Amino acid sequence: MKKTTDQVVKNAKIKKVNPFVFSVLNRIARMVYYRPCKVQISRSVNPDDYKDKPVIIVANHSSRFDYAFVGFAMKRRPINFVAAENEFHRSKFKFIFKIGRVIPKRNFVPDTKTIRGMSQILRRQKNGCVAIFPCGMSTASGAQQPSMIGTGKMLKHFGVHVLGVRIHGGYLVCPKFDVKERFGNVEIELFELFNPEQLHVLSADEVQQQVDAALFCDDYDWNAMHQYSYNRKDGKYAQNLEQILYKCPKCGTEMHMEGENKTIRCVQCGNGATLDDKYNLVPIGNGKIPETPREWFDWQRREMRKTVSDPEFEMEEHVRLGLLPKYGYVRHNKVSVAAGEGVLRLDKEGLTYTGTRHGEAWTVTIPRESLPTVCLPVDGSYFYTYASGEFLCFTPDTPSSMRWALAVEEIYRVNGDKWGNFTWFDYDAPLKLKKNPLRN
Numbered sequence: 296m297k298k299t300t301d302q303v304v305k306n307a308k309i310k311k312v313n314p315f316v317f318s319v320l321n322r323i324a325r326m327v328y329y330r331p332c333k334v335q336i337s338r339s340v341n342p343d344d345y346k347d348k349p350v351i352i353v354a355n356h357s358s359r360f361d362y363a364f365v366g367f368a369m370k371r372r373p374i375n376f377v378a379a380e381n382e383f384h385r386s387k388f389k390f391i392f393k394i395g396r397v398i399p400k401r402n403f404v405p406d407t408k409t410i411r412g413m414s415q416i417l418r419r420q421k422n423g424c425v426a427i428f429p430c431g432m433s434t435a436s437g438a439q440q441p442s443m444i445g446t447g448k449m450l451k452h453f454g455v456h457v458l459g460v461r462i463h464g465g466y467l468v469c470p471k472f473d474v475k476e477r478f479g480n481v482e483i484e485l486f487e488l489f490n491p492e493q494l495h496v497l498s499a500d501e502v503q504q505q506v507d508a509a510l511f512c513d514d515y516d517w518n519a520m521h522q523y524s525y526n527r528k529d530g531k532y533a534q535n536l537e538q539i540l541y542k543c544p545k546c547g548t549e550m551h552m553e554g555e556n557k558t559i560r561c562v563q564c565g566n567g568a569t570l571d572d573k574y575n576l577v578p579i580g581n582g583k584i585p586e587t588p589r590e591w592f593d594w595q596r597r598e599m600r601k602t603v604s605d606p607e608f609e610m611e612e613h614v615r616l617g618l619l620p621k622y623g624y625v626r627h628n629k630v631s632v633a634a635g636e637g638v639l640r641l642d643k644e645g646l647t648y649t650g651t652r653h654g655e656a657w658t659v660t661i662p663r664e665s666l667p668t669v670c671l672p673v674d675g676s677y678f679y680t681y682a683s684g685e686f687l688c689f690t691p692d693t694p695s696s697m698r699w700a701l702a703v704e705e706i707y708r709v710n711g712d713k714w715g716n717f718t719w720f721d722y723d724a725p726l727k728l729k730k731n732p733l734r735n
Contacts, residue, residue, distance in 0.1 A: 299621050304383045304399055309375075309412040311423045312396040317366075317373040320395060324363035331478040332360070332468055334367060338485040340458065342369045349417040349424070349455040353446075353488065355439040355510040356428035357465030359673070365426050368460045368485040375416050377409060377427045379672070381631075381679065381686050386624035402431050402670050403443060404681050410449065417453055426460075429506055432670045435471045435539055435697060436592040438513035444667065444714045447503030451494050459488040459509050466514040467525045467574055472538045472554070474674050477572075479525030507717055515574055515587040524572045533559045533570040538675030538694045540591050542598060544726060545583040550693050568729075576729060584729045594726045596701055603643075603706040610702055611640040612695060616650060617677070617688030630672055630679070631688035639689055641702055643710060646680070648687070659687070667714035668704045671696055 298306070328334070352374065354365050362376055380399040382388050391397075398412040416423030429442035450457055464481040488509050494502065527534075536554030543552060545566035553562050560567030560579070568576045568584040576591075578584040585591040602608060617631025625632060635657065637650010645663040650656075661682045669678040675697050677690040691699065708715055716722075 309415040311420050312373045314373045321366045328363045332481040334481050336483045340487045342372050351457050352426040354460035356430050356433045357462050358469035364462050365460050368483050374424045374426045384619045386626045437466045437515045437589045439511045447499035454491050454494050457489040459486050463517045472535045477525035477527040480523040515589045522573050531556045542595050586727045599701040600705045609642040612691050614639045614689040614691050619686050667707050
């Protein structure tokens with residue numbers, strides 16, 4: 296009987312990546328990314344000192360190039376990466392994931408097979424090296440997200456050396472709102488985060504908090520100091536920026552921002568700014584504009600927190616449904632295949648889709664307590680989640696995916712569920728507005 300693609304992915308044998316294969320992949324990555332990204336690496340530890348020890352690498356997830364950046368930091372050390380399971384269903388990654396011995400993980404849901412795969416590399420085959428991105432998906436805001444629930448517990452479970460990789464500038468090369476790269480400077484730091492003795496002494500919560508503190512970085516603030524240029528050949532630096540910055544700081548309307556060429560502007564009140572090649576926001580006229588796109592993003596989160604705190608909160612929109620094919624792979628740079636359309640609704644009980652699936656009526660509900668967030672894999676035009684282990688992709692009629700993501704996260708948090716924001720995030724902080732045409 297022919298195996299489904301899901302069975303092929305689940306049943307694949309997990310082995311240490313072949314050193315020669317990894318060396319070839321690393322060389323290719325260097326040719327493609329190293330020089331265009333002007334990579335600079337700072338190491339406070341020597342990767343060669345860990346060559347005979349099992350190691351877990353934790354890194355901030357700033358862009359889709361991060362796998363290459365982590366490989367650069369570790370020199371010649373072969374690494375088994377952990378990647379989102381749905382990516383194994385895309386034809387463009389089928390070969391590279393196979394020879395790279397990548398370990399699948401369903402994002403933001405418990406996945407015991409991932410732990411078994413990591414155990415195979417770190418324990419049974421001895422002295423392997425596994426790299427994870429604890430936040431679970433590349434950042435939408437330009438700053439690191441909190442680590443996934445259970446990160447501290449998982450690191451304690453393995454009790455091996457943990458190295459940290461902090462990447463600066465990756466988001467500015469591949470921002471979440473635009474699929475076109477803007478090549479510029481990337482700086483990478485490698486350091487030891489925990490040794491086995493420290494993991495034994497610390498609690499799981501303490502480990503998780505230290506991971507968050509060590510990996511946090513904000514690419515917009517970082518480049519406000521450096522003022523590196525990031526080149527998008529056609530100069531359209533604000534193109535599709537409304538996918539991430541959807542709410543006007545002046546009139547407060549949502550879904551009326553428009554990012555085009557170098558300008559983001561509210562079509563309702565005219566408030567706007569330009570975005571230059573250094574990611575400086577420059578207000579147009581007397582525009583009411585936050586200091587950085589990340590500051591704008593965090594303000595939207597604070598505003599969403601207030602909105603979802605209303606016991607009667609609800610949100611709905613017409614969406615298109617995408618699923619993974621039972622057999623074969625997703626092609627043409629897509630992440631799913633069209634399967635239906637309907638209405639998506641969110642309230643304090645959870646997320647419900649009511650519509651069609653392969654031509655038949657279908658309804659599915661994901662309870663709030665099982666939904667800490669949704670994933671924006673490539674840009675902000677669509678998002679996905681899982682229901683009873685099945686991958687569901689939703690494409691709203693409007694560029695509202697980020698609004699949906701923030702609403703899901705904050706309704707989960709205000710109702711007391713486990714995955715919270717950083718301990719230092721201030722939901723009551725005032726909006727910091729731009730005071731000068733350019734930051735010094």
